[in-house]
Amino acid sequence: MPVKLTVTGAAAVAHAMRQINPDVVAAYPITPQTPIVEYYAGFVSDGIVDTVLIPVESEHSAMSAVVGSAASGARTMTATAANGLALMLEIVYIAASYRLPIIMPVVNRALSGPINIHCDHSDAMMARDSGWIQFFTENHQEAYDFTIMATKLAEKENVLLPVMVNLDGFITSHGVESFEMLDDGVVREFVGSWNPKYSLLDTKNPVTFGPLDLFDYYFEHHRQQEEAMTNAYKELPRVFEEFEKISGRKYDFLDLYKVDDADYIMVVMNSTASTAKYVVDQLREEGHKVGLVKPQVFTPFPKKEFQQVLNGRKGVVVLDRAMSFGKEAPLYSLVKSSLYEVASRPSLGSYVYGLGGRDTTPEMIREAFEDVLQGNLIADEQRYLGLRE
């Protein structure tokens, strides 16, 4: 029987990892990811899992070690945040290009500088073109569920891509909340065993991993990575369906909240969606036809799903918890470009909020909604919520 646990988001993720019981976990502590590693080290120390834990000396080595481990055919995980992800980044690209199904919770945190340990999505956005699948999760339940689904998706033979499961630093990682934990046996059966086709440890059939890939093949290999992303997009509905069977929880590329008859829609990722849902409820009570779209899958970007849900609406505001200096904010830019092909484009607004952990209140969310309700949107203007001008 599934049980309700009231714990931090970090503990929820650590429990997902415990149930998956990967062969190898290599990790370095970094705020606010640290408690995930600490919980997991505790599970190893107490003999609750028999994972081999590599307490590496840096995140660069964490990602390097998981590449070595995953290439050896071991089910492998790590976790990181912000500057840790930045330090890993060189190898993050390499992991994807070697088609290694590594799972990595990323506890979203602002990137230095100046140094700031609180939540925003600049770390995830830095890695958005690295070839990893990226999930974004609103709360403990989703962080837990997507960690399990990530394992299932990553290891599909036509996918073989690493996956980041993003959760908000402190808000989700350190906040205490209830979530439903599945039975250990159910999770174990769902993820199954991992039997890769090629392994570094197969000495009878030696394989060379990571060769020099010059101008005559590099291009084709990157084209194959794109193919794998397309396959991930096709496989995801199946993973969602299978997961629904064991959990009763239905997931999709986009979490849609009160959008059926909505004229005005807000797009926002992760924990802020909870606040936005609260504001949507308030505005609905006041008679406004508003709704919310929360992308749970960011890479591969669910362009078609965005087109279907946003086509013909009157106004759409996109909230980004990251900046893309000198360019449009990352989520906004993707949503906007996906609307190029729709029959009836809504008016659009871009809002940057919550950088470096700046508190995002219902009033701020309401401010963005009021702009759209009043027809006060300028597609080319980047606005800010909660910024002291």
Add this chain to the structure above:
Amino acid sequence: MVPNIRDIVGYVETHDWGFTQGHRLCPGCNAPMVANWATLAAKSMGYEPVVAAATGCLEVSSTIYPFTSWNVPYIHNAFENVAATISGAEAAYRSLLNRGKIDNDKIKFIAFAGDGGTYDIGLQALSGAIERGHDFVYILYDNEGYMNTGNQRSGSTPPGADSTTAPVGKSIPGKLQLKKSIVDIVAGHEGVYAATAATAEPWDFMRKMQTALEFKGPSFIAMLAPCVRFWRIPDDSGPEVTKLAIETKYWPLWEYNMGVYKVTKKPKTFKPIKDYVAKLGRYSKLMKRQDANEILEELQNYVDAKWDRLLALEEISKDKPIRTKI
């Protein structure tokens, strides 16, 4: 057990080499000897080597897709992380063995890296992997510079040797700093087997390789392996040059085992360091300078002092390991 030449020759006649022909390393390069001998030592002892390599000449010249010269499992990740990569592979091996997913207990992990990937950018990953006690053999092929990118100085480049980022010029006589004593740095981790080797002494290397493979934990062998191009020496003279390096105290052969130092070759007489320097074209610009003798004298004093120190360490550490476990 010292490896037996007959066994090894017999092995070569009946088995595949770990590192085969078809690579595109320069004629006279000493790196393939290192790769050949190391995998041969492991295979002739009945082990199945799994190899990781750092970015460098050996890697870019041996794995040009879709070809590979590696007849054993091989992984290249990046420049600075071969020790971390092999840590992951070794941990995966332990985990999969423990879980009964594989049953091959013959695997031995061997990492190869040049001096740039070891003394400089790779030092942190190497230190971390040794401290954690992973069971692997790390082989440094030391050609004293970034030869793959065209002869730039590294933390291993000796003073006075011409390199493109520390050239011997009109006002500055090339690199001013001495090279790091990498084996001492590795030995500083204590729970380790560490040794120097040179391409002139294959049997000394084979014996050390055997100790390293049987050592339960991290081991490290620094092999002086000239780059004939940028050392400006004839193609066929690499081993001859490293022989001279041993005979001039420039590159003493020694080993460190959990605190115990041992000098593995003690020449009866030594040649002056000048003989070694004169042999290498990369010092020719230095030799034309007025202060050449001063620099040579400094170098001579340094290698003399290092040698005396090594003998003293051997003496005081005899039968006195500082650690009994990793």
